[in-house]
Amino acid sequence: MENVAQQILNGLTLGATYALMALGLAIVFSIIGLVNFAHGELITISAYTMLAMRYLGLPWVVWALAGVLASVLGALVMERLAFRPVRHASPVTMMLTSFGVSVLVAAAFEIGISPRPRAIPQPGWITSSFSVAGLQLRAEHLLTFGVTAVALLGLLLLLRRSLIGAAMRAAAEDFDAVRLMGIKANAVIAYAFAISGLLAGLASVIIMSRRGVATPHMGLTLGLNAFVANVIGGMGNLWGAVAGGFILGFGEVALRAWLPASLSGLTQGFLFLMVAVFLLIWPHGLFGQKTAVRV
């Protein structure tokens, strides 16, 4: 029983990370129809920024903030340099461009830093644990839940209350009609990328607090998982992406717990197999008939 509760806790934590990632991917997709396979690389950019801050001997709060900021800037630069020139191209062209960006970023870290993993030792308090009702809680769990809750709530408020939020929801429906309101297309898109970068940056802080190691190719699997979470939730549906992220997180934790040790290397493979079966039943994902943002 205790073990199950512990696994649920782990599922929630991992799910929250995937949800943040998937949400960022969904926002960009809902507005410009781009499946950004370089989304995971924002995590890499953020992680190496934190590594640099760590080398400079700065306190954790500063590197966490710098990591988030780097991810936001990374997203904005990607949009400006790589995706804006192909904005009116076919979805396939846009997707291939994002693959290109993904490969480029990973290669840059491999060549510029090192192909080998780099440890980013976390401050002691992050791994400090305490026991609540027989459950092993770590500060890292609280950090994950706190950050995710604030991010989701903040995004909800932004989309519902602010003008730019309304413009983003409107742009998911009819981009040209938003321009007819005198709202600049480039501004809406830049906001969407900035938000996707912000969410990826927050996810990166969480992931680093758990994993503590940066590698040049760490973004690939994470980006892929964000995509798969979107497919589960229904492409471009924001809250579907969140649900998909949690489902994926729980699925992964469950597989890891129950697969025999000899098959544990195939966790990811089994996970995607389950998603494939799910898609046979629900071809459009949980909430995906249309690509409109629903709040």
Next chain:
Amino acid sequence: MTAHAAGASRSLFSVAGLTTRYGAIDAVRAVDLEVGQGEIVAVLGPNGAGKSTILHSIMGLVRPAAGTIVFDGRDITALDTEGTVRLGVGLVPERRRLFKNLSVRDNLRLGAAARRGRGDKAADEQLLFELFPILRERMDQLAGFLSGGEAQQLAIARAIMGAPRLLLLDEPSLGLAPILVEAVFNLIQGLRGRGYTILIVEQNAYQVLEFADRAYILRNGRIAMQGTAQELREEDSLFSAYLGLGGSQPACDTAGAPAPGR
């Protein structure tokens, strides 16, 4: 055809030699038109005559191949859509293009983004509720759940929230029941006395000529006729031929129409 801007107190807007192509096809050829401050001008013509293309060219949604578009003394031919809207040219697009997943309130809020500090926002809101009382009751509903008539009202209201100095209307009667068409036209007439300048594109020629000041008849992308609404009404049979209506059609009598917005 000579330029003929009768009744135009001051030219607010003009198009000269506008040609817009879709691939090899000239959708619009060498079109000249002018709208004076405070006027209601109509561009009439059958389906496919190029009416919407003119509006799309003005809004920067398509690039004209030739010609110039001048608004308030400024050449806006190459200006992008957002810039044109910000200058004060508002479009009520064909088929309305409301944001269906957003509330009526959010639709109006986005409409107001175009005003850039022009005019008195509170007064415009007041005017809206006067002209479109039904919208006040629907503020928190999703625009997608409005009836056809309500949706058209919201589309016009959304554009008015942007405080346009020139309001372009693209086939506002399209897809509406006859009684609603009349209500929408009454609303547009209601805007006249309030200082709006309007360029309306319509297939519904007879009804529009009841309230427009002047009109251009467009056929196969060219201006075939132009004149004051009265002149065109008197040359009924001639412009019917241009419109491809094949003879006379009973002109809708709007004399006994109900008051606007009621």
